[in-house]
Amino acid sequence: MPSALSRRAAYYLIAPAVLILAITSLYPAVFSFALSFFNWNWGVQFDFIGIRNYLDLFRSAEFWQVLYQTFLFAVVATTLELVLGIGLAVVVDRLKFGASIIRTLLLTPLMVSGIIVALMSKIVLDPMLGIVNYVLTSLGFPPSPFFGTTATAMGTVIMVDAWWQTAFVFIIVLAGLQSLPREPIEAARVDGASSLQTFFRVKLPMLRPVLFTILIFRTIDTLKVFDIIFGTTGGGPQIATEVMQTLAYRKAFSFLQMSEAMTVMVVFSVIVLAISLVYMRLEERLED
Amino acid sequence: MVMDARRDQLERLLAYLMSLAAILLTLFPIVWLLSVALKTQRDAFAMPPKLIFEPIADHFLGLLDRPGFVEAFMNSVYVTVCGVIIAIVIAVFASYGIHRFRFRGKKLFGIWLLLAYMLPEFLFIIPMYVLYQRIGWYDTHIGLALVYQVHSLPFAVWLIRSFFKEVPAELDDAARIDGCGHLKTLRHVYIPLAAPGISATAILTAIWIWNELTIALSLTFSDAQTITVAVASFRGYTSINWGQMAAASIVAIVPMLVFAVFAQKYIVKGLTLGSLKG
Numbered sequence: 001m002p003s004a005l006s007r008r009a010a011y012y013l014i015a016p017a018v019l020i021l022a023i024t025s026l027y028p029a030v031f032s033f034a035l036s037f038f039n040w041n042w043g044v045q046f047d048f049i050g051i052r053n054y055l056d057l058f059r060s061a062e063f064w065q066v067l068y069q070t071f072l073f074a075v076v077a078t079t080l081e082l083v084l085g086i087g088l089a090v091v092v093d094r095l096k097f098g099a100s101i102i103r104t105l106l107l108t109p110l111m112v113s114g115i116i117v118a119l120m121s122k123i124v125l126d127p128m129l130g131i132v133n134y135v136l137t138s139l140g141f142p143p144s145p146f147f148g149t150t151a152t153a154m155g156t157v158i159m160v161d162a163w164w165q166t167a168f169v170f171i172i173v174l175a176g177l178q179s180l181p182r183e184p185i186e187a188a189r190v191d192g193a194s195s196l197q198t199f200f201r202v203k204l205p206m207l208r209p210v211l212f213t214i215l216i217f218r219t220i221d222t223l224k225v226f227d228i229i230f231g232t233t234g235g236g237p238q239i240a241t242e243v244m245q246t247l248a249y250r251k252a253f254s255f256l257q258m259s260e261a262m263t264v265m266v267v268f269s270v271i272v273l274a275i276s277l278v279y280m281r282l283e284e285r286l287e288d
Numbered sequence: 289m290v291m292d293a294r295r296d297q298l299e300r301l302l303a304y305l306m307s308l309a310a311i312l313l314t315l316f317p318i319v320w321l322l323s324v325a326l327k328t329q330r331d332a333f334a335m336p337p338k339l340i341f342e343p344i345a346d347h348f349l350g351l352l353d354r355p356g357f358v359e360a361f362m363n364s365v366y367v368t369v370c371g372v373i374i375a376i377v378i379a380v381f382a383s384y385g386i387h388r389f390r391f392r393g394k395k396l397f398g399i400w401l402l403l404a405y406m407l408p409e410f411l412f413i414i415p416m417y418v419l420y421q422r423i424g425w426y427d428t429h430i431g432l433a434l435v436y437q438v439h440s441l442p443f444a445v446w447l448i449r450s451f452f453k454e455v456p457a458e459l460d461d462a463a464r465i466d467g468c469g470h471l472k473t474l475r476h477v478y479i480p481l482a483a484p485g486i487s488a489t490a491i492l493t494a495i496w497i498w499n500e501l502t503i504a505l506s507l508t509f510s511d512a513q514t515i516t517v518a519v520a521s522f523r524g525y526t527s528i529n530w531g532q533m534a535a536a537s538i539v540a541i542v543p544m545l546v547f548a549v550f551a552q553k554y555i556v557k558g559l560t561l562g563s564l565k566g
Contacts, residue, residue: 007392009470013385014397016378017441024438025404027419028412035415088310094303104552105311108318110559111544113499115520116537120321122523123530129333131320138336163317168559175560195299224408227501227516231523245502248410253506258414265411276406 029269036263042256053263062239063247063264070243070268072154074222077161081218082211084162085169090199092170093177103174109167118231121160122147147233150240157241161228165221169214176210177203212286216279223272244268318541325534332530347535356510357536360518363429364498364540367514370433371440371497372490378437379444380486384474386445387452388460401442409502412438417506427509435503440493447492450561451485452478488558491551495544515540 039049057063092102109117125132125146133143146156180203188198204211226245229235235242235250242250244264252261324332326343351357386394416435417426425431455478463473479486501516508517519540522533548555 007389010385010389010391010394013381013389013470017382017401017445018397020374020378020434020437020441021400021404024416024435025400025407025412028415029407031415031418032411088307091303091306091310094300095307096300102307102311103556104548106307106314107548107552107555108314108545111495111499111548112318112541113501113516113519113544115501115516115523116499116540119519119523119533119537120317123324123534124317124320129335131337134335134337163314167314171556172560175556220406226409227520230501230505231520234523245408245410248408248414249506252410252414252417258418261410261414265408265414268408269411272406272408273403276403280402 032262032266032269035259036266038259040259042258053259054267057260057263057267065239066242066244066247069154069241070223070225073158073161073225073241073243074219077158077165077222077225078215078218080158080162081166081169082214084166085214086173086211088166088170089173089177092174094195103171107167107171109164110171112164114164114227115231117160117164118228121156121163122232125156148237150237153233153237153241157229157232160232161222161225164228165218169218172210172214173207176207180206209283209286212279212283216276216283219279220272220276223275321534322538324530325538327531329531347531348539350532351535351539354532354536356513357518360513360515361539363508363512364515367429367433367436367504367512368494368497370429371436372493374433375437375440375444375493376448376486376490379441379448379489380474380479382441382445383449383452384470384478387449388470401445404438405442405446407438410506413503413506420507426507427511427513429512432504432507432512432514433497435507436497436500440496443496444489444493447489447558447561448482448486451482451489454485455481484554485557485561487551488554488561491547491554492558495547495555498544 036053037048037050038046039053040046088106092099092106095102112120124130125144127133127143127145127148130146132146137143144156145152147153184202184206185198188202193201224245225243226249229241229243229246230249233241235246245268248261248264248268251257251264323341325347326345327338327341328344328346331338331341385391386397412435416431420426420428420431425434459477459481460473463477468476499516500514501520504514504517505520508514519533519536522529522536
């Protein structure tokens with residue numbers, strides 16, 4: 001097959017995808033980057049102001065707090081989801097009967113939209129009328145204000161995200177566990193290893209590539225959190241649960257500070273893409 | 289050995305108990321939401337909570353009169369169908385191109401797909417909002433379905449390509465020897481053999497689009513408003529209309545739960561293949 005011809009065929013095949021991605025991701029990235037050097041607020045004012053948006057952003061205490069909170073949310077939620085998801089997968093992997101129906105039931109949160117998860121948690125966790133506080137007080141615990149105070153709001157939204165996305169970790173780790181070769185596990189058992197030892201010394205190391213992929217996806221996904229926070233606290237109380245994406249939304253659509261919102265997103269995208277690239281590099285090295 | 293067998297049994301019993309606890313924790317909020325949707329406001333706010341109550345359909349019926357709610361449901365159906373068709377058709381061609389050919393820029397294309405998938409939504413939402421306001425695509429189905437491709441297209445290419453990898457190379461060669469061109473090979477070999485995988489991809493894409501809020505919230509207003517945006521409009525502290533909010537949520541969840549029951553195998557396959565094989 002002449003290579004010039006087949007190469008052209010390849011370009012025809014990927015052309016539609018390239019075109020769509022150019023319009024929806026390349027153009028916006030360039031546009032955002034360009035507009036971050038202007039002072040456009042959706043009005044007639046449209047002056048080139050150099051890097052002043054960036055300087056203002058880096059000088060504002062609000063930005064650093066929001067950046068810190070974004071990472072706090074991502075790190076804690078990802079860790080929690082990995083630990084719970086792996087634990088749950090190990091447990092379900094031990095089951096003999098009913099494993100398939102149990103798996104289906106545990107998968108339900110992934111079918112539910114983030115905004116519904118948010119509204120649902122507002123009903124269940126309402127400080128006055130919620131069922132959770134009723135149960136807590138009946139058992140003799142003090143009620144929690146949950147989303148209501150700056151001290152508890154962040155912990156609560158993290159908990160809600162964990163309810164939602166632990167199933168993602170669970171289902172993939174479970175499939176990973178079930179696809180592991182039998183021999184090394186049997187060998188460890190014969191040598192007298194307990195199930196805990198077998199898990200930490202034999203199974204977990206074999207699952208490393210899978211766990212790494214999950215880690216990437218959960219980290220990026222939690223950094224980009226929006227609907228869980230938008231639907232529950234809206235970034236409050238004050239700005240205790242504000243994250244980068246809710247900050248950009250507020251700047252662009254509440255205050256029409258278009259250039260400032262794009263500056264925020266340019267900075268944040270650079271961070272997110274840098275993390276993705278570092279992870280990809282690490283993964284390549286792991287595979288070698 | 290006897291000790292071992294007993295230890296095994298004990299561990300299994302513990303595993304069942306823990307699974308049961310996890311299921312309760314998982315399903316409880318959804319069941320509670322359903323109960324709130326079926327309760328009168330008085331029953332919903334009752335303390336202690338009413339476990340036995342007379343279910344009412346008022347909140348669900350009320351949704352029919354709520355301006356724009358039924359339309360939002362239909363908009364979601366329409367946008368989901370459009371978005372899935374665009375993603376799958378384009379991804380099938382692109383996946384075949386990546387799978388079957390070596391060409392300059394292939395690696396770059398792969399990285400671009402991944403980075404597009406990773407992009408924070410508001411980086412592209414705000415410029416697309418500006419563009420759509422200019423060209424009149426703001427608040428349209430097609431405009432929304434197009435922007436969804438930033439996420440759906442890389443996802444679909446990635447998955448369909450890994451399903452294409454499972455197609456035996458001999459079948460491809462045989463088709464070639466029989467004189468099939470690329471389009472014919474794609475149509476008669478790859479698409480039929482990867483059909484379960486393509487279905488899995490379509491299902492996962494549909495679930496993602498149906499449940500998406502961030503983009504729909506920013507790029508639609510009324511004509512193309514989706515179900516998640518309609519549900520989100522219940523949020524806010526001033527009016528606590530729990531009953532109708534819960535009913536609307538249930539209406540939005542049900543199609544996806546039906547999906548989950550009937551297409552569970554595909555969903556698990558799609559979710560796991562991407563990360564197990566890369």
